[in-house]
Amino acid sequence: MTDKIIIFDTTLRDGEQSPGASMNVDEKLRIAQQLERLQVDVIEAGFPIASPGDFAAVKGVAAKIKNCSVAGLCRASFKDIDRAWEALSQACDPRLHIFIATSPIHMQHKLNMTPDQVLERAVEAVKYGANKTSNIEWSAEDAGRTDMDFLCRIVEAVIAAGAKTINIPDTVGYTLPDEFGERINMLMNRVSNIDQATISVHCHNDLGLAVANSLSAINNGARQVECTINGLGERAGNASLEEVVMSLRTRRDLMPYKCSVDTREIINASRLVANITGIEVQLNKAIVGANAFAHEAGIHQDGVLKEAATYEIMTPESVGLSANRIVLGKHSGRHAFRDRLATLGYHLTDDELNRAFKRFKDLADKKQDLFDADLAALVEDEVIRATEYFKLLRIHVASGTQDTPVAAVEMEIRGEHVQGAGWGTGTVDAAFKSIAAIVPEAQGVTLDLYRVEAITGGTDAQAKVVVRLTKEENTYQGLGAHNDVVEASARAYVNALNRLVQIGNKLGKKQKGV
Ligand code: KIV
Ligand code: ZN
Secondary structure (H helix, E strand, C coil), X not given: CCCEXXXXXXXXXXXXXXXXXXXXXXXXXXXXXXXXXXXXXXXXXXXXXXXXXXXXXXXXXXXXXXXXXXEEEEECCHHHHHHHHHHCCCCCCEEEEEEEECCHHXXXXXXXXXXXXXXXXXXXXXXXXXXCCCCEEEEEECHHHCCHHHHHHHHHHHHHHCCCEEEEEECCCCCCHHHHHHHHHHHHHHCCCHHHCEEEEEEECCCCCHHHHHHHHXXXXXXXXXXXXXXXXXXXXXXXXXXXXXXXXXXXXXXXXXXXXXXXHHHHHHHHHHHXXXXXXXXXXXXXXXCCCCCCCHHHHHHXXXXXXXXCCCCHHHHCCCCCCCCECCCCCHHHHHHHHHHCCCCCCHHHHHHHHHHHHHXXXXXXXECHHHHHHHHHHHCCCCCCCEEEEEEEEEEECCEEEEXXXXXXXXXXXEEEEEECCCHHHHHHHHHHCCCHHHCCCEEEEEEEEECCCCCCCCEEEEEEEEECCEEEEEXXXXXXXXXXXXXXXXHHHHHXXXXXXXXXXXXXXX
């Protein structure tokens, strides 16, 4: 049995199923390229039949990525498989990922099918896919709650039909580590042709056990783990890639497996995903949280200064963390700026670099100390934005302890110069109202989340604002960064409205994956 653990990243598919995490094609491409630098083995790029946007993203990722296998998700239906195969046509190593639910509760209430019908459908679909490629993954949705005899029977049948990877998802995050490991062990012992396939696991984190369950599965014979950057994913998320990979690396003594991930790219991947989705990781999140390597207690600080290993089981450098020091100043040149961005995982075109560099110079004039986080926020705000149907040109606000806050805004709306005004309970509220007064798409939108964060210390810190809007059950996230908090807020709001138009156009009737 091989000792290599295949890392299958599903940030772009299951991760995107996190509320508010919808990404456009360009954003998905950026993340895919970072996953390639991270050296994951498989990138699940989307669910092609779900929407034209998903199709375009899978197609784009498949065409661009040359060092990882690219997977497209499909239900056990010929139409889904054809669509996924079309999207994957340019991939260097395409994988069809076919799933069907196998637990009694899903088969009865969701599919309205008997176990035998499900088995027959699964076999038919795998055979159909196997006519196109030998790289077939088959998933038993809700395997964690599937009857074990049936699971063994259906797994044996789909392997005979041509599946090369058998994925065992704990779709609802229900199992406990020993129990889940035992399921894998049973499959290893009871499925007669199991040696012809690789067992994969896909654990959700509803009880906070997704990583523990994945590691337990490895100890029992699984050789592929499905996971996401920052543990993003449906509901409580999926097993976090960084936690799985760093557990394997740090506890090689107990888990002597090989894994191709370049762990020094973890922080860049985490920041990129957080910045693009607007879903920040909690401060104390393992591996990538801001406090993961911070030592607060004096006794710990003292120990770490004498010998880092006293309180650090892994080094910050091993995950790509450099001290958050002052990186550039107003005299820094374009070359140093480009280099620093590349170290942070941003590889910009000349035009993007010019725009970002101009913003950097403006910021450096106003703010003395610039940190990596400042640069990342600036690039995300200036460069990595949705197509700009609406552009904020100018905003002016006025308020005082006795005055009603008012705002006046100038915008370019689909190429036309338009002015608006509004008043509100505070300056941000007034700014949003002045924008909503002139952007037709803002009608019928609700503001679900408004979050503002100072990127660094000091009153001259840049503010990073995340705005989440809902329209007709779809959510859209917007990001803005600026050293004026009202301008950052307005930029985030306009960004969310642009994404609403851009992604909304593509959503059509998007069907949720699972
Ligand atoms: O959670 C799940 O069961 C899934 C499958 C489609 C693999 O995401
Ligand atoms: Zn899932």
